[in-house]
Amino acid sequence: MNLTTFYLAFAGLVLAPLLGGLVAGVDRVVTARLQSRMGPPLLQPFYDAGKLWSKVIPPASHWQGLFVRWALVASLASDVLLAAGADVLMCFFVQAASACFVAMGAFCGNSPYSKIGAQRELFQLLCYEPVFLVAILAMCKAAGGFDAFAIMAAKGPLLYKLPLLIPGLLFVVLVKLRKSPFDISASHHMHQEVVRGVYTDYAGRDFALLEIAHWADVTVVLWICSFLWATGPLQMVAAGLAFLFAALLIDNISARLTWRYMVKVVAPVSLFLATANLLWLYLE
Amino acid sequence: MGFLNKSQLKSPWLMHFDCGSCNGCDIETLACLTPVYDVERFGIINVGNPRHADVLVVTGTVNPRNAVVLKNLYDQMPAPRLVIAIGACGCSGGVFREAPNVLGGVDKVIPVDVYVPGCPAKPEAIMDAVVTGLAKLKGILEAR
Numbered sequence: 001m002n003l004t005t006f007y008l009a010f011a012g013l014v015l016a017p018l019l020g021g022l023v024a025g026v027d028r029v030v031t032a033r034l035q036s037r038m039g040p041p042l043l044q045p046f047y048d049a050g051k052l053w054s055k056v057i058p059p060a061s062h063w064q065g066l067f068v069r070w071a072l073v074a075s076l077a078s079d080v081l082l083a084a085g086a087d088v089l090m091c092f093f094v095q096a097a098s099a100c101f102v103a104m105g106a107f108c109g110n111s112p113y114s115k116i117g118a119q120r121e122l123f124q125l126l127c128y129e130p131v132f133l134v135a136i137l138a139m140c141k142a143a144g145g146f147d148a149f150a151i152m153a154a155k156g157p158l159l160y161k162l163p164l165l166i167p168g169l170l171f172v173v174l175v176k177l178r179k180s181p182f183d184i185s186a187s188h189h190m191h192q193e194v195v196r197g198v199y200t201d202y203a204g205r206d207f208a209l210l211e212i213a214h215w216a217d218v219t220v221v222l223w224i225c226s227f228l229w230a231t232g233p234l235q236m237v238a239a240g241l242a243f244l245f246a247a248l249l250i251d252n253i254s255a256r257l258t259w260r261y262m263v264k265v266v267a268p269v270s271l272f273l274a275t276a277n278l279l280w281l282y283l284e
Numbered sequence: 285m286g287f288l289n290k291s292q293l294k295s296p297w298l299m300h301f302d303c304g305s306c307n308g309c310d311i312e313t314l315a316c317l318t319p320v321y322d323v324e325r326f327g328i329i330n331v332g333n334p335r336h337a338d339v340l341v342v343t344g345t346v347n348p349r350n351a352v353v354l355k356n357l358y359d360q361m362p363a364p365r366l367v368i369a370i371g372a373c374g375c376s377g378g379v380f381r382e383a384p385n386v387l388g389g390v391d392k393v394i395p396v397d398v399y400v401p402g403c404p405a406k407p408e409a410i411m412d413a414v415v416t417g418l419a420k421l422k423g424i425l426e427a428r
Contacts, residue, residue, distance in 0.1 A: 028324075037322040044327050050291030057335060057362035195332045203335035204362055
């Protein structure tokens, strides 16, 4: 590991959660504008996290604090791996571990809503992880390398070779951003049938750390999506924003689906499309 | 004032509990969330979980049965917390205060920080109550 890699990894560790927080701020402002509202300030997610951090409340279970911290470590590690140009598949697996820790922490709580949310979180993992894995495999095959730098150094946009990945990646972004119609485990817009689902029992500092882990996750997912047009830094930002705005638009025009529909229809269809694209690359 | 204290004032998450209201005040409370009033511009979010809430908004009269629930919700909220009693019933029991099953206003069970009169209370008055409550919270945070 040379010094440049170390600097890049450190930048990933610090900047990725901040970027994720900004994405959350943009999300809330744009959503409000789409609904003819003014919306909160851009930095509102940071105020929310600061507020949660300063709240004193005993945890629902002593295991929860441990799982939250592991989830945060795993999410930040996936950012660091991606920023340092490591294997994208490794980044994907570390990020999946983070999602598992969140669900395990929710299972430790006493609230039935928390347990329902955790079960739904596992269903979501079951649905989007294979799609995301095949999408990453297809990107690596098209770019000719498994590390992030190899994909970002690919000649020309990968999108032309990977058009069938778009529905799958959009599905992944919608799930990871906790947006309708796949906001099944957490009820991002609160006060709904499972209260806050997987987040119900997390409160105070644990919840603040979980928010930061979520921001880190969002950065990783949008970053991997932006590999589809990785011809330069600006193009990558534009590609990431395109996925974000598509997700916001879909969130505002759709109602929540049931987990059964997600498992039976959405996951198989998007997985079939992504796999077809991967096979096409091999047969080409 | 540091970032953490400032963020407490910029991010009040509300939990609304109907203690036996006629729904008049509840509709006015929910009207605050609509594009016309848009309380999210103050960072206010309506939450359904007492563990995430900073401000408890209570409408309606208190009776011996829902007093237990009200106390339970209040006890689950993390400190520092604010309580806002909305409408004539929430403030004092209103026209029902002499009824045999009515204990009175919200302050018979939990300490109330801001009272919002009206039957029903106007959305503007409810938003003003939150702002007044935050000014009180600011005093508490600065005095620490």
